[in-house]
Amino acid sequence: MDIERTVQIYRCEDTVDGILSAIYEAGISGYGHDYIRIEPIRMDSPANLSLFAEYIDVETEQEKAEKVIRAVYEKISARAYTYLMYAAAADAPDRGDALYQFLVHGFSMGDRVCDAFSILSVKRVFELKRAVGNESHYSREFMRFKEVSREPRLMLATFEPTHRVLPMVMEHFRDRFPGEWFIIYDKHHLEAGFHTAEDELEIRLLTTEEAERLEALSEKEEDYVALWKTFFHAIAIEERKNEKLQRNHMPLHYRTYVTEFIE
Amino acid sequence: MIFKENATLQEKLAILADGAKYDVACTSSGVSRKGRKGEIGNTSASGICHSFSADGRCISLLKILFTNECIYNCKYCVNRCSNDIPRATFTPEEVCTLTMEFYRRNYIEGLFLSSGIVESPDHTMELICQTLHALRTIYRFNGYIHCKAIPGTSPELVEEAGWYADRMSVNLEFPTAKGLRELAPNKTRETILTPMQQIQNGVRESRELLGMKGGNQSAYWYTQKRLGRALPGDTEKEKLLREKDKDRKKVINKGTSEEKSPERQKAAFTGVNGTALTRIKKRDISRGFVPSGQSTQMIIGATGESDYEIMAVTEALYQNFDLKRVFYSAFINVNQDSTLPAVDGQPPLRREHRLYQADFLLRYYGFRAADLLSESRPFFNTYLDPKCDWALGHLEQFPVEVTKADYQTLLKVPGIGTKSASRIVKARRTGMLDYQSLKAMGVVMKRAVYFITCHGKMMYSFLKIDEDYITRNLLENDRDVMKGFGEKVTYKQLSLFDDNGDMRAFS
Numbered sequence A: 001m002d003i004e005r006t007v008q009i010y011r012c013e014d015t016v017d018g019i020l021s022a023i024y025e026a027g028i029s030g031y032g033h034d035y036i037r038i039e040p041i042r043m044d045s046p047a048n049l050s051l052f053a054e055y056i057d058v059e060t061e062q063e064k065a066e067k068v069i070r071a072v073y074e075k076i077s078a079r080a081y082t083y084l085m086y087a088a089a090a091d092a093p094d095r096g097d098a099l100y101q102f103l104v105h106g107f108s109m110g111d112r113v114c115d116a117f118s119i120l121s122v123k124r125v126f127e128l129k130r131a132v133g134n135e136s137h138y139s140r141e142f143m144r145f146k147e148v149s150r151e152p153r154l155m156l157a158t159f160e161p162t163h164r165v166l167p168m169v170m171e172h173f174r175d176r177f178p179g180e181w182f183i184i185y186d187k188h189h190l191e192a193g194f195h196t197a198e199d200e201l202e203i204r205l206l207t208t209e210e211a212e213r214l215e216a217l218s219e220k221e222e223d224y225v226a227l228w229k230t231f232f233h234a235i236a237i238e239e240r241k242n243e244k245l246q247r248n249h250m251p252l253h254y255r256t257y258v259t260e261f262i263e
Numbered sequence B: 001m002i003f004k005e006n007a008t009l010q011e012k013l014a015i016l017a018d019g020a021k022y023d024v025a026c027t028s029s030g031v032s033r034k035g036r037k038g039e040i041g042n043t044s045a046s047g048i049c050h051s052f053s054a055d056g057r058c059i060s061l062l063k064i065l066f067t068n069e070c071i072y073n074c075k076y077c078v079n080r081c082s083n084d085i086p087r088a089t090f091t092p093e094e095v096c097t098l099t100m101e102f103y104r105r106n107y108i109e110g111l112f113l114s115s116g117i118v119e120s121p122d123h124t125m126e127l128i129c130q131t132l133h134a135l136r137t138i139y140r141f142n143g144y145i146h147c148k149a150i151p152g153t154s155p156e157l158v159e160e161a162g163w164y165a166d167r168m169s170v171n172l173e174f175p176t177a178k179g180l181r182e183l184a185p186n187k188t189r190e191t192i193l194t195p196m197q198q199i200q201n202g203v204r205e206s207r208e209l210l211g212m213k214g215g216n217q218s219a220y221w222y223t224q225k226r227l228g229r230a231l232p233g234d235t236e237k238e239k240l241l242r243e244k245d246k247d248r249k250k251v252i253n254k255g256t257s258e259e260k261s262p263e264r265q266k267a268a269f270t271g272v273n274g275t276a277l278t279r280i281k282k283r284d285i286s287r288g289f290v291p292s293g294q295s296t297q298m299i300i301g302a303t304g305e306s307d308y309e310i311m312a313v314t315e316a317l318y319q320n321f322d323l324k325r326v327f328y329s330a331f332i333n334v335n336q337d338s339t340l341p342a343v344d345g346q347p348p349l350r351r352e353h354r355l356y357q358a359d360f361l362l363r364y365y366g367f368r369a370a371d372l373l374s375e376s377r378p379f380f381n382t383y384l385d386p387k388c389d390w391a392l393g394h395l396e397q398f399p400v401e402v403t404k405a406d407y408q409t410l411l412k413v414p415g416i417g418t419k420s421a422s423r424i425v426k427a428r429r430t431g432m433l434d435y436q437s438l439k440a441m442g443v444v445m446k447r448a449v450y451f452i453t454c455h456g457k458m459m460y461s462f463l464k465i466d467e468d469y470i471t472r473n474l475l476e477n478d479r480d481v482m483k484g485f486g487e488k489v490t491y492k493q494l495s496l497f498d499d500n501g502d503m504r505a506f507s
């Protein structure tokens, strides 16, 4: 007769490395896959303690995270690696669970796991990957830089993404502006990416003071803003005016930091 | 003529963006180029939009004219020489500065440079080349550049521009030579098709020389290849070898009915002979020659062509000139010219939309113009998208069993696109397929349900494969067929449609 096992809940930091560390710990525990849950600790929702579960608090360690990444890349596929990294960046409390099950299937199925839509966890990981991919794409499109200093020139952009897309966005702009100083500030996660003219890159969480200093930097820039707005209005065709279509393509909530929509 | 002496940069920008806005292409796609040390910019193969203007069109490039002065007098154009409008001209430095500063702020993906014709086509093209030269070599701009080849320009200058630009375009303007003669008296088919052919040859040579970096293939090319058909740019002999389907030649050759087909027109003059690229030793060829290929645009609704004629010309352009894209621009009578059709209120936006959808079917799905339309049915249905319309006319091919059908068959199902079709094919190899997972794969169920079975069953047992029934349901559930396209379709019109049961009455 089967004895119901106690569920093990791995509690971790609500970051990419946190989730990956928990996956690592759960993976080497040897405990039955079906009885493992991964639960990121979230500030916005109170802990949901269960009496019949065993809680294990996981320390975030980059080394553990890297081990998971390497294993997925080498033993499953590059595609599965992309799925993992994107889904881990999602703002979803169930992503650790979905990813854990996804990887369990992946280590036995190989790359084909990414096509197996009939498995619930795969479907979920795919949805998360798509959401994160979309947001990082929109962010690249609608990101706007301001010149906050002339000599040397320093450009600053602010955005408020739902998911942790800053690394993907930084990568894009680093390739685009290899010789420029720029900062991208993720106001939602209080995180920023710094890029120097020597093409060095750093992404880190900010202290409150640092965040305040960045906010203070982003005062108004006049000349090119006015020129850009002139262009933006001149390029629309009056006879084709269609604000509904404009809204479909560029919903209002994407416009907060977009120069041409700021009065 | 009003000359704006001492116009500020802002005034110039207002005038020269306004003059460029009727050019529809604003895409920045087709070439993927990494950033380079010491330069600024990269390009992404799928293109990046940066904003959407009040008309809902994407803004990807700084789309401007170099000047809106023009010695020509095309009847449909706001910049024609007989119009009394403010005129302005940029300097190359101004264009470069605007491009760089906008680019740094991530407003744009690059530059789209067009121009009215000053003095002569060659003089105009020289100004464009000067500007692009400065942008690439002095300002070290490595982002996207689209530029026009001015009809009637000498080949050296077309080539020069092609070494700086990612994409070039020559506008066909009208589907027929007759339309062009009447509305653009200073342009001829020959001055348009000659640079087009030169660019085509140049891209081919660049590709042979530099590999894919020299220019990648179009979606149309890949689709034809997948289906084992003749490829764009094939010689007659290659075409015959590749293609067994004899009907095809008839379609291509039909082109437009009242004149020689584009195919024959192309054969009628040879354009540049031998090698298209002569400056290869003297130029920076690291980006390739027009690596993102070329596009063109046709004005829709100013002259009397049918959709069938337009699609046949489009197909010939893809096939014979290896174009990346054909754009359609709903006619707006900006000059209130009495010899042109008065378009009361709205330009024919719905028609334009249907043409884009059909164009998509040609490029990605392997449909041919003659599959979609015919001499006896030369217009698209305004109420249904071309694929639904096609499917309703071919109900004998449905329902399609999603657990078995091959990729091409899946593509023909309304609601299934290229991505979802390939996901279905791959998912089948990993196990069971059900309606739940179809949805996650991106299948638009509200359209697809009428046309598919999964393990022999339709999603709901009450669904019927019946033309009237499906049409009514597609219209009911899919109000977004009308969404965002001007003309308001009232419920009354729809029920009128219900009464007489023949949707074609409205197309």
Ligand code: SF4
Binding pocket: B070, B071, B072, B073, B074, B077, B078, B079, B080, B081, B115, B116, B117, B184
């Ligand atoms: S050549 Fe014709 S279409 Fe082009 S700007 Fe001049 S008048 Fe307009």
